[in-house]
Amino acid sequence: MFTSKATYDFVVPAAVSLLSTAAVWWLSLSLGLYAPDGLIPGIINLLNLLIAFFIAALAAVATFDRPGLDDKMKGEPATMKRKDSKGVVRDHSRVQGSQEQEHGKSLQDRCRISSDTTPKQEEEVAVTK
DSSP states (O other): OOOOHHIIIIIHHHHHHHHHHHHHHHHTOOOOTTSTTSHHHHHHHHHHHHHHHHHHHHHHHHTOOOTTTTSOOSSSOOEEEEEOTTOOEEEEEOOOHHHHHHHHHHHHHHHOOOTTOOHHHHHHHHHHO
16 A cells, blocks of 8 residues: 555554544543553563563573583683672683582582581581681
8 A cells, every 4th residue: 555664664653643542532531551451450461471481481492402502612711700809800710621620629628527527516617717
């Protein structure tokens, strides 16, 4: 019917909006946008359903098992800037390969509490660290 895309994008929606606004104004219709069965509560209910669906879809995609998904990234490792308690900004990157295993072992060694210690000894170990 119309040859221009701009007509469909701007003119037709503007004309329909003006005509419907004029009809509501002249006929003194009550739309009840905020009524319990109105438009706004209906949109809120729709968003509640969509948000739950999107979260479920994100969980499905995030747990998708595919070969190569856990391979190392090409290029330089991603870093994250973090402030310590003194306000100093430091770059942190995830440690890869054998360094990760060594880091894990040293962390376990520092945090290990033997099973033959008493709760009082565990408190002393925690305080001294």
